Amino acid sequence: MEIIKTNNLKKSYMLGKVEVKALNGVDTSIEQGEFVAIMGPSGCGKSTFLNLTGMLDIPTSGEIYIEGNDVTNMNSNKRAEYRLKYIGFIFQFFNLFNELTVMENVMFPMMLNKRPNYKERAKELLDLVGLGDRLNHLPSEISGGQQQRVTIARSLGNDPKILLADEPTGNLDTKSSIEIIELFRKLNREQGQTIVMVTHSPEIGGMADRIIHFRDGTIGN
């Protein structure tokens, strides 16, 4: 089943009076349970694509469908609710709330979604990402790779249909990067989690089911 579909998706920004076309007509289709890597040179629109499909921003034209529903023109409160329930985000760095402990960071989205037993669930998720022994640490007390794993645990709290990761390993050493990707693979294989990940690294991209290449705001080959 098709979980994400975009139709002639366009996004331009105005830089002063100059129009910058970040996306220039992107048609994609991503299946439920797929692990997709998005690759391409810097500035070709990868982040823009992820932000639009994650409903952080509104396209200039074109449509976005999630599970067949047109979500293109939802109002901002609806989009927030959709993000909370269906989408997990992992950005390149500084994803965590630094005044909350590791455990509290993971609990927070579940509290927002009024999910019962969120404490037990948070512990389970932190065990899953291998940080069951760091519950009461602050983000500043753990490494960058560990922080990204906490972010992944946090993004899974409300069982989102889609995980969107924008260069999640961009700031990590090779060993930590491999750990993150292996975690993604495991989530994808064991839980059927749909994952869309932007990366620069061909090795990391190569671990995905499929690579979508972007070039100058469109999908290339």
Place this chain on the structure above:
Amino acid sequence: MSVDLRSALFYSRKDIFKNRKVFIIITLSIILATANIIVINGLVDGMIGDLVDNTIQSSVGHLNIYPDDNERFIEGLGIKEQKLAALKDVEAYSPRISATGVLSNKGLSVSSTILALNPDNERKTTKLLEKLVRGTAINSNDKNAILVSSRLAEDLKLDIGDEATLAFETGVVKVYVVKGIVRTGNLDFDGSTVIMPLNEAYRQLGIDNMASIILIKLSDKSMTEIYKPMIMQNLDVNNVKTWKQETEFVSNFANSWRSTSSVISGVGLIAAAISVGIVIYINVIHKKRQIGIMKAMGTNDAFIFTVFLMEAAIFGIIGVFIGDCLGYLSIRYFEANPFLDAISQTWISARFEPQLFYIATIVSFAVTILAGVYPAIKASRVEIIKAIWGT
């Protein structure tokens, strides 16, 4: 999506207590501002209350008969006294004569107010004679004993048993023995009053059967409005004032004290509120990225607004509560331990009015919350994309 208050509170609390030092300083400023409102206004209430009490206790009765316009004395005192005695709710009355004189001792002279009264009547009517600080009271048939008010005694270096020379306005000069010293707390009174028996004043002034004022005590001071017209008619007098009219003068400067104290407490409160606003504002600016992440995670603008408004509310609740307690304890302390104001030479005590407490609580809290509104709006408007990618 509605705002989940529990999650908002969860985050606000964590955020606000993260920096203990800032939290303590800001809370302290609200504590002091709130306590300040209660204490300053409580002291003003105390001063006003003391003034009213003093006036009622020593200088006026529930009803007071004055001479007709253009007359110096009330004539036919004996008949009027009989009529007063016949009235049901008139518990007591005290005719007084006031005159001017000059009191001298050891080469020092001070012009004084001579207050002549019948000690037995006065005792039943006012508490003036209970205000003796030293010595004993005068008797109605004393011929050469006087009481001297405290500041006058100080100025003339007079003590109990000393002799002082009193020159009456009629030209008569006589030596009296100081039998007691009186202090009422009223500046004018304490500065220049000589008290003597009514009969002695009659003799020296060459008058009889008259009074400058008749103070009346009713069995219930709320009955003045009924008795005022009755007494005017029965006694055939035109100038009768109730205790409320007598203390009206207090409300004039009471109002000006109150507005001064409101300004002082208002300034403190605004300073506290501004610091709350600034601290939350700086925090919002500092946290833009985290606010962006929170929105990306699925919170809406209203939630973010609530988080930061709640931070102001937490400052407010804790600061106002402790401020209320501190204010209350200070007021109770000053109530029990009046202090001497060096400038006006009066004892200042505070008074606890529950109403003041409610006002301080509501105003402080409202102003603190208000201070959080702008930063909270600012936070709710953070744009996700800009915040996360820093563009």
